[in-house]
Amino acid sequence: MDEATLVEQAKTDAEAFGLLYEQYVDKIYNYVYYRTGNHHDAEDLTAKVFFQAMNHLPRYVQRGAPFSSWLYRIAHNLVANWYRDRSRRKLVPLEPLVAVHPGEEAGPLEQVARGERREKLLEAIRRLPEDRQRLLILKFVERLPNAQIGRLMGRSEGAIKSLYHRTLTALRQDLAPEAQQGK
Protein backbone atom coordinates (compact mmCIF):
# COMPACT_ATOMS: atom_id res chain seq x y z
CA MET A 1 0.00 0.00 0.00
CA ASP A 2 1.43 3.40 -0.92
CA GLU A 3 1.72 6.16 1.66
CA ALA A 4 -1.06 8.34 0.25
CA THR A 5 -3.55 5.44 0.48
CA LEU A 6 -2.39 4.57 3.98
CA VAL A 7 -2.82 8.18 5.11
CA GLU A 8 -6.36 8.31 3.66
CA GLN A 9 -7.20 5.04 5.38
CA ALA A 10 -5.72 6.27 8.66
CA LYS A 11 -8.28 9.10 8.76
CA THR A 12 -10.95 6.58 9.74
CA ASP A 13 -9.00 3.46 10.68
CA ALA A 14 -6.97 3.34 13.91
CA GLU A 15 -4.99 0.31 12.75
CA ALA A 16 -3.81 2.21 9.66
CA PHE A 17 -2.81 5.11 11.89
CA GLY A 18 -0.86 2.57 13.96
CA LEU A 19 1.10 1.63 10.84
CA LEU A 20 1.96 5.28 10.21
CA TYR A 21 2.99 5.58 13.83
CA GLU A 22 5.34 2.58 13.54
CA GLN A 23 6.82 4.05 10.38
CA TYR A 24 7.59 7.47 11.80
CA VAL A 25 7.88 7.29 15.58
CA ASP A 26 11.66 6.78 15.59
CA LYS A 27 12.27 9.63 13.17
CA ILE A 28 10.12 12.07 15.13
CA TYR A 29 11.68 10.89 18.38
CA ASN A 30 15.20 11.52 17.02
CA TYR A 31 14.22 14.96 15.75
CA VAL A 32 12.70 15.96 19.08
CA TYR A 33 15.53 14.40 21.05
CA TYR A 34 18.22 16.37 19.23
CA ARG A 35 16.16 19.55 19.47
CA THR A 36 15.51 19.25 23.22
CA GLY A 37 18.55 17.33 24.41
CA ASN A 38 16.91 14.86 26.76
CA HIS A 39 14.89 11.67 26.60
CA HIS A 40 12.21 12.73 29.05
CA ASP A 41 11.06 15.70 26.98
CA ALA A 42 11.61 13.75 23.76
CA GLU A 43 9.10 11.14 24.95
CA ASP A 44 6.64 13.76 26.13
CA LEU A 45 6.77 15.76 22.90
CA THR A 46 6.77 12.70 20.64
CA ALA A 47 3.56 11.55 22.31
CA LYS A 48 2.05 15.01 21.79
CA VAL A 49 3.05 14.98 18.10
CA PHE A 50 1.19 11.73 17.44
CA PHE A 51 -1.90 12.63 19.47
CA GLN A 52 -2.09 15.94 17.65
CA ALA A 53 -1.55 14.22 14.30
CA MET A 54 -4.33 11.75 15.07
CA ASN A 55 -6.72 14.55 16.07
CA HIS A 56 -5.99 16.66 13.01
CA LEU A 57 -5.58 13.90 10.44
CA PRO A 58 -9.23 14.02 9.23
CA ARG A 59 -8.57 17.59 8.07
CA TYR A 60 -5.15 16.79 6.55
CA VAL A 61 -5.03 17.38 2.79
CA GLN A 62 -2.28 15.77 0.71
CA ARG A 63 -0.58 18.30 -1.53
CA GLY A 64 2.32 16.25 -2.85
CA ALA A 65 4.68 16.73 0.09
CA PRO A 66 5.61 13.60 2.07
CA PHE A 67 3.39 12.86 5.06
CA SER A 68 6.43 13.06 7.33
CA SER A 69 6.95 16.73 6.49
CA TRP A 70 3.53 17.37 8.10
CA LEU A 71 4.61 15.40 11.18
CA TYR A 72 7.88 17.34 11.35
CA ARG A 73 5.93 20.59 11.18
CA ILE A 74 3.80 19.53 14.15
CA ALA A 75 6.97 18.48 16.00
CA HIS A 76 8.65 21.80 15.16
CA ASN A 77 5.68 23.78 16.55
CA LEU A 78 5.62 21.75 19.74
CA VAL A 79 9.37 22.13 20.22
CA ALA A 80 9.03 25.89 19.65
CA ASN A 81 6.33 26.03 22.35
CA TRP A 82 8.53 23.94 24.62
CA TYR A 83 11.41 26.41 24.19
CA ARG A 84 9.09 29.33 24.85
CA ASP A 85 7.83 27.71 28.05
CA ARG A 86 11.37 27.02 29.19
CA SER A 87 12.89 30.30 28.07
CA ARG A 88 13.54 31.44 31.62
CA ARG A 89 14.98 28.13 32.68
CA LYS A 90 18.40 26.68 31.99
CA LEU A 91 18.61 24.02 29.28
CA VAL A 92 19.18 20.46 30.39
CA PRO A 93 22.46 19.24 28.94
CA LEU A 94 22.40 16.34 26.51
CA GLU A 95 22.34 13.00 28.24
CA PRO A 96 25.25 10.60 28.12
CA LEU A 97 24.18 9.06 24.81
CA VAL A 98 26.55 11.31 22.96
CA ALA A 99 29.32 10.81 25.45
CA VAL A 100 29.20 7.03 25.31
CA HIS A 101 30.99 5.50 22.36
CA PRO A 102 31.61 1.82 22.88
CA GLY A 103 35.08 0.73 21.94
CA GLU A 104 36.67 4.11 22.51
CA GLU A 105 39.86 3.70 24.48
CA ALA A 106 40.64 6.92 26.32
CA GLY A 107 41.67 8.00 29.79
CA PRO A 108 39.21 9.76 32.10
CA LEU A 109 40.58 13.23 31.30
CA GLU A 110 40.42 12.64 27.58
CA GLN A 111 36.86 11.33 27.94
CA VAL A 112 35.85 14.45 29.84
CA ALA A 113 37.48 16.68 27.23
CA ARG A 114 35.71 14.81 24.42
CA GLY A 115 32.42 15.04 26.26
CA GLU A 116 32.86 18.80 26.64
CA ARG A 117 33.69 19.21 22.96
CA ARG A 118 30.58 17.23 22.01
CA GLU A 119 28.45 19.23 24.40
CA LYS A 120 29.69 22.52 22.93
CA LEU A 121 29.00 21.36 19.39
CA LEU A 122 25.50 20.18 20.31
CA GLU A 123 24.80 23.49 22.04
CA ALA A 124 26.00 25.32 18.93
CA ILE A 125 23.70 23.17 16.80
CA ARG A 126 20.75 24.07 19.02
CA ARG A 127 21.55 27.76 18.53
CA LEU A 128 21.08 27.37 14.76
CA PRO A 129 17.81 28.36 13.06
CA GLU A 130 15.28 25.52 13.01
CA ASP A 131 15.63 24.68 9.32
CA ARG A 132 19.40 24.24 9.72
CA GLN A 133 19.00 22.02 12.77
CA ARG A 134 16.48 19.95 10.87
CA LEU A 135 18.82 19.66 7.90
CA LEU A 136 21.63 18.34 10.11
CA ILE A 137 19.32 15.83 11.79
CA LEU A 138 17.96 14.57 8.47
CA LYS A 139 21.45 14.35 7.01
CA PHE A 140 23.47 12.86 9.84
CA VAL A 141 20.92 11.07 12.02
CA GLU A 142 18.63 9.78 9.28
CA ARG A 143 21.33 9.74 6.61
CA LEU A 144 18.98 10.89 3.88
CA PRO A 145 20.25 11.92 0.43
CA ASN A 146 20.07 15.63 -0.39
CA ALA A 147 17.24 15.17 -2.90
CA GLN A 148 15.05 13.49 -0.29
CA ILE A 149 15.87 16.14 2.30
CA GLY A 150 14.82 18.69 -0.31
CA ARG A 151 11.42 17.02 -0.76
CA LEU A 152 10.89 16.94 3.00
CA MET A 153 11.87 20.56 3.46
CA GLY A 154 10.18 21.86 0.32
CA ARG A 155 13.42 22.98 -1.35
CA SER A 156 15.49 21.97 -4.36
CA GLU A 157 18.50 19.69 -4.02
CA GLY A 158 20.80 22.60 -4.90
CA ALA A 159 19.20 24.75 -2.21
CA ILE A 160 19.80 21.99 0.34
CA LYS A 161 23.48 21.76 -0.64
CA SER A 162 23.88 25.51 -0.28
CA LEU A 163 22.04 25.50 3.04
CA TYR A 164 24.32 22.72 4.27
CA HIS A 165 27.40 24.68 3.27
CA ARG A 166 26.12 27.83 4.97
CA THR A 167 25.18 25.83 8.07
CA LEU A 168 28.63 24.34 8.52
CA THR A 169 30.27 27.69 7.83
CA ALA A 170 28.08 29.31 10.49
CA LEU A 171 28.77 26.50 12.95
CA ARG A 172 32.51 26.82 12.41
CA GLN A 173 32.31 30.57 13.03
CA ASP A 174 30.20 30.04 16.13
CA LEU A 175 32.69 27.52 17.51
CA ALA A 176 35.81 29.45 16.49
CA PRO A 177 36.11 31.63 19.65
CA GLU A 178 35.67 28.55 21.85
CA ALA A 179 38.25 26.62 19.84
CA GLN A 180 40.71 29.48 20.25
CA GLN A 181 40.03 29.62 23.99
CA GLY A 182 40.68 25.89 24.20
CA LYS A 183 44.11 26.23 22.63
Place this chain on the structure above:
Amino acid sequence: MNRNEERDLLVTYTDQILGLEPGPGPELTRHDRIRGLLALADHLQAILIPVQPDPDFRRRLHGDLLLEAQERRAEPQVSLFQQHRKGILIGAALGSLASVAGVVLAFVLRQRNQRAGQVASG
Protein backbone atom coordinates in the same frame (compact mmCIF):
# COMPACT_ATOMS: atom_id res chain seq x y z
CA MET B 1 38.59 27.42 -4.96
CA ASN B 2 35.33 29.36 -5.40
CA ARG B 3 32.30 29.12 -3.15
CA ASN B 4 30.40 26.65 -5.36
CA GLU B 5 33.41 24.34 -5.61
CA GLU B 6 33.82 24.52 -1.85
CA ARG B 7 30.15 23.71 -1.37
CA ASP B 8 30.26 20.73 -3.76
CA LEU B 9 33.43 19.41 -2.17
CA LEU B 10 31.89 19.62 1.30
CA VAL B 11 28.67 17.93 0.18
CA THR B 12 30.55 15.15 -1.62
CA TYR B 13 32.84 14.58 1.32
CA THR B 14 29.94 14.43 3.77
CA ASP B 15 27.97 12.04 1.57
CA GLN B 16 31.04 9.82 1.34
CA ILE B 17 31.63 9.63 5.09
CA LEU B 18 27.93 8.91 5.59
CA GLY B 19 28.09 6.14 3.00
CA LEU B 20 25.61 7.94 0.72
CA GLU B 21 28.16 8.14 -2.09
CA PRO B 22 30.73 5.50 -2.95
CA GLY B 23 34.45 5.97 -2.54
CA PRO B 24 36.67 7.61 0.06
CA GLY B 25 37.80 11.21 -0.41
CA PRO B 26 41.25 11.40 1.13
CA GLU B 27 42.62 14.07 -1.18
CA LEU B 28 39.76 16.43 -0.34
CA THR B 29 41.49 17.31 2.90
CA ARG B 30 44.45 18.81 1.01
CA HIS B 31 42.48 22.03 0.48
CA ASP B 32 43.40 24.30 3.37
CA ARG B 33 40.37 26.58 3.26
CA ILE B 34 37.92 23.75 3.52
CA ARG B 35 39.83 21.54 5.92
CA GLY B 36 38.01 23.01 8.93
CA LEU B 37 34.61 22.36 7.37
CA LEU B 38 35.48 18.76 6.56
CA ALA B 39 36.72 18.19 10.10
CA LEU B 40 33.42 19.64 11.34
CA ALA B 41 31.52 17.21 9.10
CA ASP B 42 33.55 14.35 10.64
CA HIS B 43 32.74 15.64 14.11
CA LEU B 44 29.02 15.90 13.30
CA GLN B 45 29.04 12.38 11.93
CA ALA B 46 30.54 11.16 15.20
CA ILE B 47 28.02 12.84 17.51
CA LEU B 48 24.75 12.93 15.57
CA ILE B 49 23.93 9.26 15.86
CA PRO B 50 20.42 7.77 15.76
CA VAL B 51 18.87 7.15 19.16
CA GLN B 52 16.22 4.56 19.93
CA PRO B 53 13.21 5.43 22.05
CA ASP B 54 12.63 3.17 25.03
CA PRO B 55 10.68 0.11 23.73
CA ASP B 56 8.24 0.39 26.66
CA PHE B 57 7.51 3.98 25.78
CA ARG B 58 7.03 3.06 22.11
CA ARG B 59 4.61 0.23 22.95
CA ARG B 60 2.72 2.26 25.55
CA LEU B 61 2.23 5.20 23.22
CA HIS B 62 0.99 2.91 20.44
CA GLY B 63 -1.53 1.42 22.85
CA ASP B 64 -2.64 4.84 24.12
CA LEU B 65 -3.19 6.08 20.57
CA LEU B 66 -5.31 3.05 19.65
CA LEU B 67 -7.31 3.42 22.87
CA GLU B 68 -7.98 7.09 22.21
CA ALA B 69 -9.09 6.30 18.64
CA GLN B 70 -11.47 3.59 19.89
CA GLU B 71 -12.93 5.85 22.57
CA ARG B 72 -13.52 8.54 20.02
CA ARG B 73 -15.29 6.10 17.73
CA ALA B 74 -17.48 4.98 20.64
CA GLU B 75 -18.63 8.56 21.30
CA PRO B 76 -22.05 9.41 19.75
CA GLN B 77 -21.69 11.16 16.41
CA VAL B 78 -22.35 14.88 16.59
CA SER B 79 -25.27 15.88 14.37
CA LEU B 80 -24.92 18.40 11.55
CA PHE B 81 -27.00 20.88 13.58
CA GLN B 82 -24.68 20.56 16.61
CA GLN B 83 -21.59 20.91 14.44
CA HIS B 84 -22.83 24.17 12.87
CA ARG B 85 -25.14 25.31 15.67
CA LYS B 86 -23.74 28.82 15.95
CA GLY B 87 -23.82 29.49 12.20
CA ILE B 88 -27.36 28.16 11.86
CA LEU B 89 -28.62 30.31 14.76
CA ILE B 90 -26.96 33.45 13.39
CA GLY B 91 -28.40 32.71 9.94
CA ALA B 92 -31.88 32.22 11.39
CA ALA B 93 -31.64 35.48 13.36
CA LEU B 94 -30.52 37.40 10.29
CA GLY B 95 -33.33 35.82 8.23
CA SER B 96 -35.90 36.86 10.85
CA LEU B 97 -34.54 40.40 10.91
CA ALA B 98 -34.75 40.59 7.11
CA SER B 99 -38.37 39.37 7.19
CA VAL B 100 -39.41 41.94 9.79
CA ALA B 101 -37.60 44.68 7.87
CA GLY B 102 -39.42 43.58 4.68
CA VAL B 103 -42.85 43.73 6.38
CA VAL B 104 -42.12 47.18 7.82
CA LEU B 105 -40.90 48.44 4.45
CA ALA B 106 -44.01 47.07 2.70
CA PHE B 107 -46.23 48.74 5.29
CA VAL B 108 -44.46 52.09 4.93
CA LEU B 109 -44.68 51.96 1.12
CA ARG B 110 -48.34 51.04 1.25
CA GLN B 111 -49.12 53.97 3.58
CA ARG B 112 -47.19 56.32 1.35
CA ASN B 113 -49.07 55.14 -1.75
CA GLN B 114 -52.40 55.52 0.03
CA ARG B 115 -51.54 59.05 1.11
CA ALA B 116 -50.44 59.95 -2.41
CA GLY B 117 -53.73 58.57 -3.78
CA GLN B 118 -55.79 60.63 -1.30
CA VAL B 119 -53.93 63.80 -2.23
CA ALA B 120 -54.48 63.16 -5.93
CA SER B 121 -58.22 62.49 -5.52
CA GLY B 122 -58.78 65.26 -2.89
